[in-house]
Amino acid sequence: MTDKPGLNRPPNANGRYRLGVMGGTFDPIHHGHLVAASEVGARFGLDEVVFVPTGIPWQKKGRRVSGAEDRYLMTVIATASNPDFTVSRVDIQRPGETYTVDTLKDLREVRGDHVDLFFITGADALAQILTWRGADELFDLAHFVGVSRPGVELHSPAVKHLPKDKITLMEVPAMAISSTACRTRVSQGLPIWYLVPDGIVQYINKRGLYAPEDNSDAADQPQPAGKDE
Ligand SMILES: Nc1ncnc2c1ncn2[C@@H]1O[C@H](COP(=O)(O)OP(=O)(O)OP(=O)(O)O)[C@@H](O)[C@H]1O
Numbered sequence: 001m002t003d004k005p006g007l008n009r010p011p012n013a014n015g016r017y018r019l020g021v022m023g024g025t026f027d028p029i030h031h032g033h034l035v036a037a038s039e040v041g042a043r044f045g046l047d048e049v050v051f052v053p054t055g056i057p058w059q060k061k062g063r064r065v066s067g068a069e070d071r072y073l074m075t076v077i078a079t080a081s082n083p084d085f086t087v088s089r090v091d092i093q094r095p096g097e098t099y100t101v102d103t104l105k106d107l108r109e110v111r112g113d114h115v116d117l118f119f120i121t122g123a124d125a126l127a128q129i130l131t132w133r134g135a136d137e138l139f140d141l142a143h144f145v146g147v148s149r150p151g152v153e154l155h156s157p158a159v160k161h162l163p164k165d166k167i168t169l170m171e172v173p174a175m176a177i178s179s180t181a182c183r184t185r186v187s188q189g190l191p192i193w194y195l196v197p198d199g200i201v202q203y204i205n206k207r208g209l210y211a212p213e214d215n216s217d218a219a220d221q222p223q224p225a226g227k228d229e
Protein backbone atom coordinates (compact mmCIF):
# COMPACT_ATOMS: atom_id res chain seq x y z
CA MET A 1 0.00 0.00 0.00
CA THR A 2 1.49 3.31 -1.04
CA ASP A 3 0.03 6.62 -0.01
CA LYS A 4 1.42 9.96 1.03
CA PRO A 5 1.98 10.09 4.78
CA GLY A 6 -0.20 12.46 6.76
CA LEU A 7 0.95 15.50 8.65
CA ASN A 8 3.68 13.62 10.47
CA ARG A 9 2.43 14.92 13.78
CA PRO A 10 3.30 12.90 16.87
CA PRO A 11 0.61 10.97 18.73
CA ASN A 12 -1.09 12.66 21.68
CA ALA A 13 0.10 12.25 25.26
CA ASN A 14 -2.01 9.10 25.49
CA GLY A 15 -0.26 7.64 22.43
CA ARG A 16 -3.33 7.97 20.17
CA TYR A 17 -3.85 10.06 17.02
CA ARG A 18 -7.37 11.12 16.02
CA LEU A 19 -7.83 11.01 12.26
CA GLY A 20 -11.03 12.21 10.56
CA VAL A 21 -11.80 10.64 7.19
CA MET A 22 -13.97 12.63 4.78
CA GLY A 23 -14.83 10.36 1.86
CA GLY A 24 -16.62 11.68 -1.19
CA THR A 25 -16.82 11.80 -4.94
CA PHE A 26 -16.06 15.55 -4.76
CA ASP A 27 -17.27 16.29 -8.30
CA PRO A 28 -16.68 19.09 -7.43
CA ILE A 29 -15.72 19.59 -3.78
CA HIS A 30 -17.79 22.44 -2.26
CA HIS A 31 -18.15 24.38 0.98
CA GLY A 32 -20.66 21.84 2.38
CA HIS A 33 -17.87 19.24 2.46
CA LEU A 34 -15.36 21.66 3.97
CA VAL A 35 -17.68 22.94 6.70
CA ALA A 36 -18.64 19.36 7.64
CA ALA A 37 -14.97 18.37 8.02
CA SER A 38 -14.09 21.51 9.95
CA GLU A 39 -17.03 21.16 12.36
CA VAL A 40 -16.38 17.49 13.08
CA GLY A 41 -12.69 18.25 13.50
CA ALA A 42 -13.46 20.85 16.18
CA ARG A 43 -16.09 18.79 17.97
CA PHE A 44 -13.96 15.63 18.18
CA GLY A 45 -10.59 17.31 18.67
CA LEU A 46 -9.24 15.64 15.53
CA ASP A 47 -5.53 15.93 14.84
CA GLU A 48 -6.14 15.87 11.07
CA VAL A 49 -8.92 15.30 8.56
CA VAL A 50 -7.92 13.35 5.47
CA PHE A 51 -10.14 13.84 2.42
CA VAL A 52 -10.41 10.70 0.31
CA PRO A 53 -11.80 11.15 -3.21
CA THR A 54 -13.50 7.98 -4.43
CA GLY A 55 -12.09 5.92 -7.27
CA ILE A 56 -15.24 4.43 -8.80
CA PRO A 57 -18.32 5.36 -6.71
CA TRP A 58 -20.42 2.27 -7.45
CA GLN A 59 -23.66 3.73 -6.08
CA LYS A 60 -23.35 6.59 -8.64
CA LYS A 61 -23.35 4.19 -11.61
CA GLY A 62 -25.24 5.54 -14.56
CA ARG A 63 -24.11 9.09 -13.83
CA ARG A 64 -21.21 10.73 -15.55
CA VAL A 65 -18.39 11.22 -13.03
CA SER A 66 -15.33 13.37 -13.77
CA GLY A 67 -11.93 11.71 -13.94
CA ALA A 68 -10.30 10.77 -10.65
CA GLU A 69 -7.29 13.06 -11.22
CA ASP A 70 -9.51 16.12 -11.73
CA ARG A 71 -11.48 15.31 -8.57
CA TYR A 72 -8.26 14.63 -6.65
CA LEU A 73 -6.65 17.90 -7.78
CA MET A 74 -9.77 19.91 -6.91
CA THR A 75 -9.70 18.33 -3.45
CA VAL A 76 -6.04 19.27 -3.01
CA ILE A 77 -6.73 22.86 -4.12
CA ALA A 78 -9.76 23.22 -1.83
CA THR A 79 -8.01 21.91 1.27
CA ALA A 80 -4.55 23.46 0.74
CA SER A 81 -5.12 26.47 2.98
CA ASN A 82 -6.09 24.44 6.06
CA PRO A 83 -3.07 23.05 7.95
CA ASP A 84 -5.22 20.27 9.47
CA PHE A 85 -6.56 18.97 6.14
CA THR A 86 -4.79 16.44 3.89
CA VAL A 87 -5.82 14.38 0.85
CA SER A 88 -5.26 10.68 0.26
CA ARG A 89 -5.06 8.73 -2.99
CA VAL A 90 -5.90 5.35 -1.43
CA ASP A 91 -9.29 5.09 -3.14
CA ILE A 92 -8.22 6.31 -6.56
CA GLN A 93 -5.17 4.01 -6.53
CA ARG A 94 -7.10 0.86 -5.62
CA PRO A 95 -8.42 -0.88 -8.74
CA GLY A 96 -12.16 -1.50 -9.04
CA GLU A 97 -15.15 0.00 -7.29
CA THR A 98 -14.64 1.98 -4.11
CA TYR A 99 -15.80 0.51 -0.81
CA THR A 100 -15.33 2.32 2.50
CA VAL A 101 -14.41 -0.93 4.22
CA ASP A 102 -11.28 -0.98 1.99
CA THR A 103 -10.63 2.76 2.52
CA LEU A 104 -10.57 2.31 6.29
CA LYS A 105 -8.40 -0.82 6.15
CA ASP A 106 -5.92 0.89 3.82
CA LEU A 107 -5.71 3.98 6.01
CA ARG A 108 -5.17 1.81 9.08
CA GLU A 109 -2.35 0.02 7.28
CA VAL A 110 -0.71 3.25 6.08
CA ARG A 111 -1.13 5.20 9.31
CA GLY A 112 -0.68 2.50 11.95
CA ASP A 113 -2.53 1.05 14.90
CA HIS A 114 -2.23 4.12 17.12
CA VAL A 115 -4.75 5.94 14.90
CA ASP A 116 -8.42 6.23 15.83
CA LEU A 117 -10.55 6.70 12.70
CA PHE A 118 -13.64 8.93 12.52
CA PHE A 119 -15.50 8.60 9.23
CA ILE A 120 -17.39 11.80 8.39
CA THR A 121 -20.53 11.56 6.33
CA GLY A 122 -23.63 13.56 5.51
CA ALA A 123 -26.96 12.37 6.92
CA ASP A 124 -28.04 11.25 3.42
CA ALA A 125 -25.04 8.95 2.98
CA LEU A 126 -25.24 7.66 6.56
CA ALA A 127 -28.87 6.60 6.05
CA GLN A 128 -27.66 4.33 3.21
CA ILE A 129 -24.80 2.76 5.12
CA LEU A 130 -26.40 -0.65 5.54
CA THR A 131 -26.35 -0.96 1.73
CA TRP A 132 -22.57 -0.49 1.68
CA ARG A 133 -20.22 -3.41 1.02
CA GLY A 134 -19.18 -5.15 4.27
CA ALA A 135 -21.48 -2.96 6.36
CA ASP A 136 -21.18 -5.30 9.36
CA GLU A 137 -17.40 -4.69 9.52
CA LEU A 138 -17.53 -0.91 9.18
CA PHE A 139 -18.34 -0.13 12.79
CA ASP A 140 -15.31 -2.11 14.03
CA LEU A 141 -13.03 0.01 11.85
CA ALA A 142 -14.17 3.55 12.66
CA HIS A 143 -16.54 5.76 14.58
CA PHE A 144 -19.11 7.25 12.16
CA VAL A 145 -20.15 10.89 12.41
CA GLY A 146 -23.27 11.86 10.50
CA VAL A 147 -23.72 15.58 9.94
CA SER A 148 -26.91 17.45 9.15
CA ARG A 149 -27.62 18.41 5.57
CA PRO A 150 -30.46 20.68 4.41
CA GLY A 151 -33.44 18.66 3.20
CA VAL A 152 -32.26 15.45 4.90
CA GLU A 153 -33.64 14.10 8.19
CA LEU A 154 -30.70 13.73 10.63
CA HIS A 155 -32.40 11.25 12.98
CA SER A 156 -33.92 9.16 10.20
CA PRO A 157 -35.47 5.72 10.87
CA ALA A 158 -32.56 4.10 8.96
CA VAL A 159 -30.03 5.61 11.37
CA LYS A 160 -31.96 4.40 14.43
CA HIS A 161 -30.93 0.81 13.60
CA LEU A 162 -27.21 1.56 13.65
CA PRO A 163 -25.06 0.75 16.72
CA LYS A 164 -25.47 3.75 19.03
CA ASP A 165 -21.96 3.64 20.50
CA LYS A 166 -20.41 3.72 17.01
CA ILE A 167 -22.37 6.66 15.63
CA THR A 168 -22.65 10.33 16.46
CA LEU A 169 -25.18 12.59 14.77
CA MET A 170 -24.37 16.27 14.82
CA GLU A 171 -25.84 19.51 13.55
CA VAL A 172 -23.52 21.67 11.45
CA PRO A 173 -24.23 25.09 9.93
CA ALA A 174 -26.66 24.48 7.06
CA MET A 175 -24.99 24.57 3.66
CA ALA A 176 -27.63 24.03 0.97
CA ILE A 177 -25.01 23.08 -1.61
CA SER A 178 -24.56 19.89 -3.61
CA SER A 179 -22.07 18.88 -6.27
CA THR A 180 -25.01 18.16 -8.57
CA ALA A 181 -26.25 21.74 -8.22
CA CYS A 182 -22.72 23.07 -8.88
CA ARG A 183 -22.39 20.97 -12.04
CA THR A 184 -25.81 22.03 -13.25
CA ARG A 185 -25.09 25.70 -12.60
CA VAL A 186 -21.82 25.53 -14.54
CA SER A 187 -23.54 23.79 -17.44
CA GLN A 188 -26.18 26.54 -17.49
CA GLY A 189 -23.60 29.32 -17.37
CA LEU A 190 -24.58 30.32 -13.82
CA PRO A 191 -21.91 31.30 -11.25
CA ILE A 192 -20.67 28.98 -8.56
CA TRP A 193 -18.59 31.65 -6.80
CA TYR A 194 -18.88 31.27 -2.99
CA LEU A 195 -20.46 27.81 -3.28
CA VAL A 196 -16.98 26.38 -3.85
CA PRO A 197 -13.52 27.78 -3.03
CA ASP A 198 -12.27 30.34 -5.58
CA GLY A 199 -9.56 27.99 -6.85
CA ILE A 200 -12.21 25.44 -7.76
CA VAL A 201 -14.09 27.95 -9.91
CA GLN A 202 -10.83 28.63 -11.73
CA TYR A 203 -9.92 24.96 -12.06
CA ILE A 204 -13.34 24.07 -13.51
CA ASN A 205 -13.02 26.90 -16.05
CA LYS A 206 -9.48 25.98 -16.96
CA ARG A 207 -10.34 22.31 -17.51
CA GLY A 208 -13.72 22.99 -19.10
CA LEU A 209 -15.48 20.67 -16.67
CA TYR A 210 -19.30 20.41 -16.63
CA ALA A 211 -19.74 22.14 -19.97
CA PRO A 212 -23.22 21.34 -21.39
CA GLU A 213 -21.98 18.71 -23.85
CA ASP A 214 -19.92 17.16 -21.05
CA ASN A 215 -22.67 16.94 -18.47
CA SER A 216 -25.31 14.23 -18.51
CA ASP A 217 -27.07 15.77 -15.47
CA ALA A 218 -27.56 18.99 -17.41
CA ALA A 219 -28.83 17.08 -20.40
CA ASP A 220 -31.62 15.75 -18.20
CA GLN A 221 -32.72 19.24 -17.19
CA PRO A 222 -35.74 20.79 -18.87
CA GLN A 223 -34.62 23.04 -21.71
CA PRO A 224 -35.53 26.72 -21.59
CA ALA A 225 -38.86 27.35 -23.28
CA GLY A 226 -38.69 28.66 -26.84
CA LYS A 227 -40.54 31.72 -28.11
CA ASP A 228 -44.32 31.74 -27.70
CA GLU A 229 -46.08 30.76 -30.87
N1 LIG B 1 -24.04 20.41 1.89
C1 LIG B 1 -23.63 19.36 2.61
N2 LIG B 1 -23.75 19.34 3.97
C2 LIG B 1 -23.35 18.27 4.68
N3 LIG B 1 -22.79 17.14 4.15
C3 LIG B 1 -22.63 17.10 2.81
C4 LIG B 1 -23.04 18.20 1.99
N4 LIG B 1 -22.75 17.88 0.71
C5 LIG B 1 -22.22 16.65 0.72
N5 LIG B 1 -22.14 16.16 1.98
C6 LIG B 1 -21.61 14.86 2.39
O1 LIG B 1 -20.28 14.77 1.89
C7 LIG B 1 -20.00 13.41 1.46
C8 LIG B 1 -19.51 13.38 0.03
O2 LIG B 1 -20.55 13.88 -0.77
P1 LIG B 1 -20.50 13.94 -2.36
O3 LIG B 1 -19.09 14.11 -2.81
O4 LIG B 1 -21.30 12.84 -2.94
O5 LIG B 1 -21.22 15.36 -2.58
P2 LIG B 1 -22.72 15.65 -3.04
O6 LIG B 1 -22.88 17.13 -2.99
O7 LIG B 1 -23.68 14.83 -2.23
O8 LIG B 1 -22.65 15.12 -4.55
P3 LIG B 1 -23.77 14.84 -5.65
O9 LIG B 1 -24.72 16.00 -5.67
O10 LIG B 1 -22.96 14.69 -6.91
O11 LIG B 1 -24.43 13.54 -5.24
C9 LIG B 1 -21.29 12.63 1.67
O12 LIG B 1 -21.21 11.98 2.93
C10 LIG B 1 -22.35 13.71 1.71
O13 LIG B 1 -23.48 13.34 2.48
Ligand SMILES: O=C(O)c1ccc[n+]([C@@H]2O[C@H](COP(=O)([O-])O)[C@@H](O)[C@H]2O)c1
Nearest residue numbers: 023024025054057059099100101132133
Ligand atom coordinates in the same frame (compact mmCIF):
# COMPACT_ATOMS: atom_id res chain seq x y z
O1 LIG C 1 -18.59 1.12 0.84
C1 LIG C 1 -19.57 1.29 0.09
O2 LIG C 1 -20.19 0.33 -0.41
C2 LIG C 1 -20.00 2.70 -0.19
C3 LIG C 1 -21.15 2.99 -0.93
C4 LIG C 1 -21.49 4.32 -1.17
C5 LIG C 1 -20.68 5.34 -0.69
N1 LIG C 1 -19.57 5.02 0.05
C6 LIG C 1 -18.67 6.08 0.52
O3 LIG C 1 -19.37 7.17 1.08
C7 LIG C 1 -18.65 8.38 0.82
C8 LIG C 1 -19.60 9.36 0.15
O4 LIG C 1 -19.99 8.81 -1.08
P1 LIG C 1 -20.67 9.65 -2.24
O5 LIG C 1 -21.00 8.60 -3.26
O6 LIG C 1 -21.87 10.30 -1.60
O7 LIG C 1 -19.67 10.64 -2.71
C9 LIG C 1 -17.47 7.99 -0.07
O8 LIG C 1 -16.33 7.86 0.73
C10 LIG C 1 -17.87 6.65 -0.65
O9 LIG C 1 -16.79 5.80 -0.97
C11 LIG C 1 -19.23 3.75 0.29
